Structures are given as structure tokens and as C-alpha cells.
Amino acid sequence: MNKIYVVGIGPGAYEKMTIEAAEALKASDTIIGYTVYVDLVKDHFADKRFLTTPMTKEVDRCVLAFEEAKKGHVVSMICSGDAGVYGMAGLMYEVGEKYPEVELSIIPGVTAATGGAAVLGAPLIHDFCLISLSDLLTPWEKIEKRLLAAAEADFVVCLYNPSSKKRHDYLAKACDLMMKYKSGDTVCGIVSNIGREGEACRVLTLKELRDTAVDMFTTVFIGNSQTKALAGKMVTPRGYRDV
Amino acid sequence: MNKIYVVGIGPGAYEKMTIEAAEALKASDTIIGYTVYVDLVKDHFADKRFLTTPMTKEVDRCVLAFEEAKKGHVVSMICSGDAGVYGMAGLMYEVGEKYPEVELSIIPGVTAATGGAAVLGAPLIHDFCLISLSDLLTPWEKIEKRLLAAAEADFVVCLYNPSSKKRHDYLAKACDLMMKYKSGDTVCGIVSNIGREGEACRVLTLKELRDTAVDMFTTVFIGNSQTKALAGKMVTPRGYRDV
Numbered sequence: 012m013n014k015i016y017v018v019g020i021g022p023g024a025y026e027k028m029t030i031e032a033a034e035a036l037k038a039s040d041t042i043i044g045y046t047v048y049v050d051l052v053k054d055h056f057a058d059k060r061f062l063t064t065p066m067t068k069e070v071d072r073c074v075l076a077f078e079e080a081k082k083g084h085v086v087s088m089i090c091s092g093d094a095g096v097y098g099m100a101g102l103m104y105e106v107g108e109k110y111p112e113v114e115l116s117i118i119p120g121v122t123a124a125t126g127g128a129a130v131l132g133a134p135l136i137h138d139f140c141l142i143s144l145s146d147l148l149t150p151w152e153k154i155e156k157r158l159l160a161a162a163e164a165d166f167v168v169c170l171y172n173p174s175s176k177k178r179h180d181y182l183a184k185a186c187d188l189m190m191k192y193k194s195g196d197t198v199c200g201i202v203s204n205i206g207r208e209g210e211a212c213r214v215l216t217l218k219e220l221r222d223t224a225v226d227m228f229t230t231v232f233i234g235n236s237q238t239k240a241l242a243g244k245m246v247t248p249r250g251y252r253d254v
Numbered sequence: 255m256n257k258i259y260v261v262g263i264g265p266g267a268y269e270k271m272t273i274e275a276a277e278a279l280k281a282s283d284t285i286i287g288y289t290v291y292v293d294l295v296k297d298h299f300a301d302k303r304f305l306t307t308p309m310t311k312e313v314d315r316c317v318l319a320f321e322e323a324k325k326g327h328v329v330s331m332i333c334s335g336d337a338g339v340y341g342m343a344g345l346m347y348e349v350g351e352k353y354p355e356v357e358l359s360i361i362p363g364v365t366a367a368t369g370g371a372a373v374l375g376a377p378l379i380h381d382f383c384l385i386s387l388s389d390l391l392t393p394w395e396k397i398e399k400r401l402l403a404a405a406e407a408d409f410v411v412c413l414y415n416p417s418s419k420k421r422h423d424y425l426a427k428a429c430d431l432m433m434k435y436k437s438g439d440t441v442c443g444i445v446s447n448i449g450r451e452g453e454a455c456r457v458l459t460l461k462e463l464r465d466t467a468v469d470m471f472t473t474v475f476i477g478n479s480q481t482k483a484l485a486g487k488m489v490t491p492r493g494y495r496d497v
Contacts, residue, residue, distance in 0.1 A: 100372070
């Protein structure tokens with residue numbers, strides 16, 4: 012059986028990968044991914060064949076993986092974080108419709124939401140939403156509706172892709188929308204370069220977040236009405252009837 | 255410095271733990287947790303001292319961990335999945351206010367949402383919400399509001415704690431609420447015993463899910479308007495403008 016592992020390698024550092032992910036990479040002949048992610052694992056799997064494609068060529072990358080697998084190679088397609096959260100797992104199933112002879116195995120990993128949460132303290136202890144601010148494939152109106160719905164229902168919100176060169180004002184727009192329902196004093200947090208060199212975090216209020224510049228390597232957390240700052244950490248209690 | 259690792263051990267199987275989590279457990283003198291989770295790791299760390307408390311005694315478990323750390327032992331507090339998602343990380347910071355001499359280090363893990371998603375295919379590729387149906391610490395009205403908000407804004411929804419002896423009809427109630435905005439034909443999935451013996455999954459419609467009995471070891475996924483069933487897998491596309 013021709014086999015492709017779709018592997019979430021976690022936030023970056025080798026030891027943030029699961030044991031199962033490391034075993035899948037060890038069992039592979041070929042490791043395929045976006046250049047930046049391949050560079051993160053290359054040193055630990057030096058005997059493998061590495062293939063890379065640029066960021067925007069995701070469909071090409073999937074086809075490359077299936078063509079390699081068809082030749083009889085065991086292939087790992089790697090993604091940062093979890094392959095199933097804004098990752099390649101979905102596209103692999105879609106492209107895979109043309110390759111019924113290839114079996115896919117998805118290996119989960121630590122996504123930026125939970126990896127970043129661990130750096131900030133415990134912001135995601137209660138119900139939360141993940142929302143990407145990238146409107147490349149999603150109409151902005153849809154994103155706006157989700158931000159408002161999440162804020163009105165008092166979810167903790169974790170934002171992926173909060174900024175890019177073309178979208179430098181999106182985080183401010185998102186904060187303004189959420190402040191229709193969330194207090195400006197809501198406890199928030201930002202983490203950049205999770206599990207990598209230069210990891211940094213900051214706990215701040217929603218008002219402050221609105222006027223903070225973040226880059227594309229930053230994950231943003233907006234608390235619910237119960238979230239507290241405790242000794243510099245962002246902590247959401249387990250419920251509303253708790254001590 | 256007195257140290258406690260708060261460790262998410264992932265869905266269950268040893269190899270679903272991160273390398274960092276395994277290293278934290280190896281570096282510990284004492285491993286503390288709910289009996290069921292301790293049993294999952296015990297064989298791999300046979301030389302450790304294990305302490306357990308029952309499910310409902312979470313505050314006692316935290317105090318136990320801090321008291322052990324105060325004695326100079328390196329302690330790991332373990333949780334299934336990720337310690338920061340409905341886990342012990344938050345309560346540890348809260349109880350830890352009385353133990354400023356003890357340092358906490360949170361080690362993230364694979365939570366049931368991403369672990370279960372990998373079994374089902376790729377349901378969480380786009381924006382999603384995690385909602386717990388347990389009303390032990392959260393008023394049901396709040397849960398209801400979140401289910402409606404998530405459905406109206408076309409989020410993928412992942413439900414934790416979908417059922418228990420006392421709450422056998424909660425999943426049906428949750429489905430009825432979401433069907434105000436989501437079609438009864440919405441693609442859904444259920445996974446039980448993720449990463450453990452007896453792992454099982456099923457892809458079904460929201461209508462069918464409404465009348466399906468699930469237990470407390472089941473994680474439930476409700477797709478967005480774009481989610482498809484592809485060769486028996488539950489797959490959410492990356493966006494709304496995709497091929």
C-alpha cells in the first residue's frame with residue numbers, strides 16, 4: 012500500500028513534536044513541506060530526501076506528495092502546528108480523490124492555539140473559537156460575522172494570521188468589532204515565535220491590543236469576561252460558578 | 255527553584271505524547287493525576303512515585319502537587335489531551351497564588367479536538383469553536399447562546415463532554431439548537447476512545463447525530479456549510495473561494 016503521513020510537527024522546536032510524528036518522519040523516505048518547516052526538522056532526519064515548494068503552491072505540494080507515493084516511496088507531508096488546523100490535511104484528501112491507491116494517515120500535533128496558550132498561562136480553559144483573519148480564501152464579511160458572534164457569546168477567541176503586509180490594520184478592525192460586546196479591559200495575550208528562537212509573549216488589555224502592531228508569526232488571544240491576569244499570566248477559570 | 259510541570263499527555267497512547275512531555279515526566283520525581291490518566295502512563299515511567307485523586311477532587315489534586323513541590327520534589331501534574339483546554343492548567347495558576355515559590359511550566363499536548371479530527375479526516379481546517387456541554391460550572395443558558403452563535407456564524411463546532419448519565423439528552427438539545435441555522439444535512443462526525451483501545455469513528459449528518467447516543471469518551475464534530483464527506487472522511491475546505 013502506498014502511504015503518506017500528513018504530519019503536524021508542532022510549533023517548531025523538535026521536542027514539541029509528538030513521539031508518533033517523529034516515528035512517522037523516521038519511517039519515511041521523502042519529507043515534503045514548505046521550506047521554512049523543512050528547515051525546522053532537517054537536522055534531525057538528515058538521511059531523508061527533502062522536497063519543498065513555496066508557500067502559495069499548496070496544490071502542487073500535494074500532487075508532488077501523491078506522485079512520490081505512487082512511485083512506492085513512503086512520504087511525510089509536514090505542516091507546522093497541527094496539519095488539521097488551517098493545515099494541509101483537508102487539501103490532501105481533496106487532491107487524494109485522484110489517487111485512490113494512496114492511503115493517508117493524519118498525525119496530529121500541537122497547534123499554535125494550545126502551544127501559545129501554554130506560554131501565556133491558561134487562556135483556553137473554557138469554550139473558545141479559532142478565527143483566521145486571512146481573507147485570501149474567506150470573504151471578510153464572514154470573518155466579521157464570526158468575530159461578532161464569538162464576542163457576543165463571550166467565547167475566548169484565538170486569532171490566527173492576525174496580520175500581514177497587505178492586512179496591517181486587520182487586528183485593529185477585529186478588536187473594534189469585538190469591543191461592541193467585550194469590554195476594552197478584557198484580558199488579552201499575544202505570543203510570537205512559539206517554541207522557536209525569539210519566543211516572546213505579553214499580557215495586555217483589549218484596548219491596548221487594538222493599538223499593538225503584530226506580525227504574521229504572532230498568535231493572539233482575547234479572553235472571556237472571566238479571564239484574569241494572575242502574576243503576569245493570562246488565566247481563564249473553568250466556569251462561571253467556580254471559586 | 256521548586257518546579258511543577260503541568261503536562262498534557264495527549265489522547266492516550268504513549269506515542270501521542272510530545273517528546274517534551276515525555277522528557278518532563280522523566281525529569282520528575284512524582285507524577286500526579288486522575289487515576290485513569292495515571293494508568294495510561296504508569297508502565298512507561300515505572301520508577302516514579304504516583305499520586306492520584308478522584309475526578310471531582312481537582313482543587314485537592316492541585317494542593318497535593320504544590321505541597322509535593324514545596325518538599326523539593328520535581329512534580330508533574332498530568333492531564334489527558336492538553337492541560338490548557340478544559341484542563342488543570344488554569345486551576346494550577348489559581349491555587350498557585352498561595353505558593354509563589356513554586357514555578358509552573360505548562361507542556362502543551364494534542365487535545366481531543368485535533369486528535370479526533372485526525373481520525374475523522376480533516377474537519378477543523380477552517381474556523382472552529384470548542385464548546386463543552388457540561389453545565390456543572392457553566393449555566394446552560396450560556397452554553398445555549400454559544401451553540402446558537404456558533405451555528406449562525408457557520409463555524410465548525412467541536413463538542414466536548416457531549417453526554418453523561420445525568421445529561422443523556424444534551425447532545426440532542428444541542429443539535430436541535432444548531433439546526434435553527436445549520437442544515438440537517440450538515441456533515442458531522444463522532445470519535446470515541448481517541449488514541450486508545452476501542453477507537454471508533456463515524457461520519458453522519460446532523461439529523462442523524464441528533465438521534466445518536468454517545469458516551470462521555472466521545473468527541474463530536476459538526477461541520478460548516480462547506481464540509482463534505484469524502485471517501486468516508488469528514489473534510490472541511492480551506493475557505494469559501496477554493497476549488
